[in-house]
Amino acid sequence: xxxxxxxxxxxxxxxxxxxxxxxxxxxxxxxxxxxxxxxxxxxxxxxxxxxxxxxxxxxxxxxxxxxxxxxxxxxxxxxxxxxxxxxxxxxxxxxxxxxxxxxxxxxxxxxxxxxxxxxxxxxxxxxxxxxxxxxxxxxxxxxxxxxxxxxxxxxxxxxxxxxxxxxxxxxxxxxxxxxxxxxxxxxxxxxxxxxxxxxxxxxxxxxxxxxxxxxxxxxxxxxxxxxxxxxxxxxxxxxxxxxxxxxxxxxxxxxxxxxxxxxxxxxxxxxxxxxxxxxxxxxxxxxxxxxxxxxxxxxxxxxxxxxxxxxxxxxxxxxxxxxxxxxxxxxxxxxxxxxxxxxxxxxxxxxxxxxxxxxxxx
Amino acid sequence: xxxxxxxxxxxxxxxxxxxxxxxxxxxxxxxxxxxxxxxxxxxxxxxxxxxxxxxxxxxxxxxxxxxxxxxxxxxxxxxxxxxxxxxxxxxxxxxxxxxxxxxxxxxxxxxxxxxxxxxxxxxxxxxxxxxxxxxxxxxxxxxxxxxxxxxxxxxxxxxxxxxxxxxxxxxxxxxxxxxxxxxxxxxxxxxxxxxxxxxxxxxxxxxxxxxxxxxxxxxxxxxxxxxxxxxxxxxxxxxxxxxxxxxxxxxxxxxxxxxxxxxxxxxxxxxxxxxxxxxxxxxxxxxxxxxxxxxxxxxxxxxxxxxxxxxxxxxxxxxxxxxxxxxxxxxxxxxxxxxxxxxxxxxxxxxxxxxxxxxxxxxxxxxxxxxxxxxxxxxxxxxxxxxxxxxxxxxxxxxxxxxxxxxxxxxxx
Ligand SMILES: [Zn+2]
Ligand SMILES: [Zn+2]
Ligand SMILES: [Zn+2]
Ligand SMILES: [Zn+2]
Numbered sequence: 001x002x003x004x005x006x007x008x009x010x011x012x013x014x015x016x017x018x019x020x021x022x023x024x025x026x027x028x029x030x031x032x033x034x035x036x037x038x039x040x041x042x043x044x045x046x047x048x049x050x051x052x053x054x055x056x057x058x059x060x061x062x063x064x065x066x067x068x069x070x071x072x073x074x075x076x077x078x079x080x081x082x083x084x085x086x087x088x089x090x091x092x093x094x095x096x097x098x099x100x101x102x103x104x105x106x107x108x109x110x111x112x113x114x115x116x117x118x119x120x121x122x123x124x125x126x127x128x129x130x131x132x133x134x135x136x137x138x139x140x141x142x143x144x145x146x147x148x149x150x151x152x153x154x155x156x157x158x159x160x161x162x163x164x165x166x167x168x169x170x171x172x173x174x175x176x177x178x179x180x181x182x183x184x185x186x187x188x189x190x191x192x193x194x195x196x197x198x199x200x201x202x203x204x205x206x207x208x209x210x211x212x213x214x215x216x217x218x219x220x221x222x223x224x225x226x227x228x229x230x231x232x233x234x235x236x237x238x239x240x241x242x243x244x245x246x247x248x249x250x251x252x253x254x255x256x257x258x259x260x261x262x263x264x265x266x267x268x269x270x271x272x273x274x275x276x277x278x279x280x281x282x283x284x285x286x287x288x289x290x291x292x293x294x295x296x297x298x299x300x301x302x303x304x305x306x307x308x309x310x311x312x313x314x315x316x317x318x319x320x321x322x323x324x325x326x327x328x329x330x331x332x333x334x335x336x337x338x339x340x341x342x343x344x345x346x347x348x349x350x351x352x353x354x355x356x357x358x359x360x361x362x
Numbered sequence: 363x364x365x366x367x368x369x370x371x372x373x374x375x376x377x378x379x380x381x382x383x384x385x386x387x388x389x390x391x392x393x394x395x396x397x398x399x400x401x402x403x404x405x406x407x408x409x410x411x412x413x414x415x416x417x418x419x420x421x422x423x424x425x426x427x428x429x430x431x432x433x434x435x436x437x438x439x440x441x442x443x444x445x446x447x448x449x450x451x452x453x454x455x456x457x458x459x460x461x462x463x464x465x466x467x468x469x470x471x472x473x474x475x476x477x478x479x480x481x482x483x484x485x486x487x488x489x490x491x492x493x494x495x496x497x498x499x500x501x502x503x504x505x506x507x508x509x510x511x512x513x514x515x516x517x518x519x520x521x522x523x524x525x526x527x528x529x530x531x532x533x534x535x536x537x538x539x540x541x542x543x544x545x546x547x548x549x550x551x552x553x554x555x556x557x558x559x560x561x562x563x564x565x566x567x568x569x570x571x572x573x574x575x576x577x578x579x580x581x582x583x584x585x586x587x588x589x590x591x592x593x594x595x596x597x598x599x600x601x602x603x604x605x606x607x608x609x610x611x612x613x614x615x616x617x618x619x620x621x622x623x624x625x626x627x628x629x630x631x632x633x634x635x636x637x638x639x640x641x642x643x644x645x646x647x648x649x650x651x652x653x654x655x656x657x658x659x660x661x662x663x664x665x666x667x668x669x670x671x672x673x674x675x676x677x678x679x680x681x682x683x684x685x686x687x688x689x690x691x692x693x694x695x696x697x698x699x700x701x702x703x704x705x706x707x708x709x710x711x712x713x714x715x716x717x718x719x720x721x722x723x724x725x726x727x728x729x730x731x732x733x734x735x736x737x738x739x740x741x742x743x744x745x746x747x748x749x750x751x752x753x754x755x756x757x758x759x760x761x762x763x764x765x766x767x768x769x770x771x772x773x774x775x
Contacts, residue, residue, distance in 0.1 A: 280599070
């Protein structure tokens with residue numbers, strides 16, 4: 001195919017060679033036109049889904065939707081691929097209302113619009129209804145410090161409960177390659193072998209949760225997600241949570257971004273290394289000590305019925321603290337948190353290390 | 363070296379605190395929140411090294427059958443770490459001689475002259491003489507040229523990227539090395555490949571000179587840097603082979619006797635009066651400068667061209683971490699130490715570049731996203747007419763990444 005004469009060959013899309021290149025792919029520096037960029041991005045997510053046989057025909061899968069760029073792009077891409085490749089999957093949007101005024105109420109409006117745009121059912125589960133506490137009231141009670149611990153524990157359980165309510169046992173989340181690379185480095189820095197073992201798995205089914213979680217965007221760069229949202233003109237909400245301001249971007253995140261500048265493939269290369277690590281951890285080191293104690297077996301929380309290795313689940317333990325207003329408990333509960341949410345758990349990790357370093361906690 | 367006086371409170375004029383071990387001398391270092399004087403810190407440092415080289419104590423007959431001292435290769439870069447290691451091993455040999463009039467090991471101290479790729483680097487002859495004058499009884503001293511790696515091309519396996527051009531058949535090794543380095547696409551690649559060449563040269567020299575082990579000068583900090591750098595290069599699978607004490611896949615043992623010392627501790631150590639400081643022997647470190655360099659000036663030599671490299675980035679990162687959170691540095695190394703290589707050494711073929719047992723192969727996941735994920739058919743369109751699709755098939759993932767986009771080159775081994 002000979003290129004149109006008015007576009008110099010050097011300016012042509014490296015894929016179709018027919019249109020002017022508009023985008024330099026952050027992952028590869030490949031120069032692509034808009035159409036080719038979008039289709040390449042989609043093809044990569046599709047390749048990830050197919051090579052891991054992530055979905056089964058006829059199943060219902062919940063998309064953990066926050067209204068932010070990652071989950072919005074995830075929902076949009078999954079809708080596109082489901083139609084294009086006939087996955088035969090019914091996707092449902094599942095949102096958590098943490099009860100944060102000026103943040104979640106606005107982003108939920110975005111999710112509601114997305115539900116209409118993508119023709120997906122939407123279910124919203126609120127902390128308020130589940131726990132009797134909104135994050136606003138948690139922060140009012142304990143202050144901003146450590147509130148992410150509560151939020152992380154509550155969210156994990158809320159997603160499970162929302163999925164249960166929908167009769168769904170698979171939740172997909174918008175974690176991207178940057179998140180996973182960051183988690184790999186953080187787990188190396190913390191020396192957390194159990195988490196290092198599982199943080200790169202595309203799908204995690206944990207004994208502490210009846211619901212499987214998966215990350216179809218695990219090879220997608222954050223920068224490309226932003227570009228995808230931009231060029232697809234997706235409707236998303238871009239404000240950071242007001243209780244976890246930009247400052248939480250820990251040093252590992254900064255390092256990832258610097259590495260990406262030096263060698264764009266570095267993020268994928270770290271994910272690749274992380275996948276190797278997960279196969280290099282001796283089986284006895286794969287489970288956390290919290291999980292080992294579960295040899296006595298997981299049971300149901302005596303109060304709420306959620307799966308737990310203790311008598312009370314983590315959420316109920318935290319609720320006890322809140323209700324008695326003894327926030328100090330949070331630190332002890334922290335150690336066993338199974339939450340994989342990159343940002344909040346990593347930040348807690350750094351906080352914990354800092355505390356340990358300063359001799360405040362052991 | 364802000365912590366040299368161990369005075370973390372920044373109250374300059376007050377006298378330094380007293381050593382917590384002997385309760386006599388003034389502290390020279392605040393060692394993981396314990397103040398130590400020079401003498402006690404020296405003892406501490408020596409014990410850390412002795413603990414890691416216990417295998418090379420003096421052997422007796424019986425129970426040992428062979429009592430000849432083991433030959434060990436010590437790569438000397440004139441950085442603070444390798445000079446410190448040499449000093450500590452010298453002290454160990456002195457002790458062995460005093461106690462038993464025999465020694466358990468003998469050293470081959472080896473400096474690699476890299477002036478072929480960086481003419482500003484000294485050839486090492488005068489430096490090595492100065493070091494030999496200080497430690498005359500440890501064994502032999504040698505200078506090897508980096509291009510000497512071509513001596514070890516077993517059989518002729520010239521290796522070409524792309525069939526289009528045949529590399530000029532240099533007879534001179536120096537020219538071939540220069541060509542190889544120049545063919546690499548980025549400063550990160552060059553630094554990475556240089557590090558591989560150094561390692562492989564040391565292995566070959568150890569074999570040639572009948573040394574059973576290579577004693578690397580890496581500190582805890584350096585091992586942590588290496589762990590994260592190799593992770594970032596996609597070489598996570600090989601980290602145990604690059605950081606663990608014991609048998610390496612090359613058939614020569616690797617030992618890291620300074621693995622329990624932080625780089626900043628070694629930086630203080632080289633300035634101690636022992637009775638003479640080691641610092642003047644660290645020729646690769648700018649004297650009286652900010653000498654933070656661990657394995658001797660490496661990054662200076664290797665940063666041909668502009669732009670920071672992955673290895674340099676990690677060095678900077680851990681400089682920060684080491685200051686604030688030294689236990690994290692140790693954490694990383696401990697974690698790396700718990701990883702076990704999959705299937706051991708014999709699982710698949712060896713990587714052509716680094717010589718380590720290969721992982722799944724360069725192209726398996728994403729050599730570059732074109733290869734597996736997403737679009738796969740724009741090779742021809744890229745202008746490089748010669749079929750590149752085999753690229754990386756005989757390399758590990760990390761090496762395939764490093765040489766991806768390189769011009770035609772010839773690999774020495
Ligand atoms: Zn195009
Ligand atoms: Zn409960
Ligand atoms: Zn003392
Ligand atoms: Zn290799």
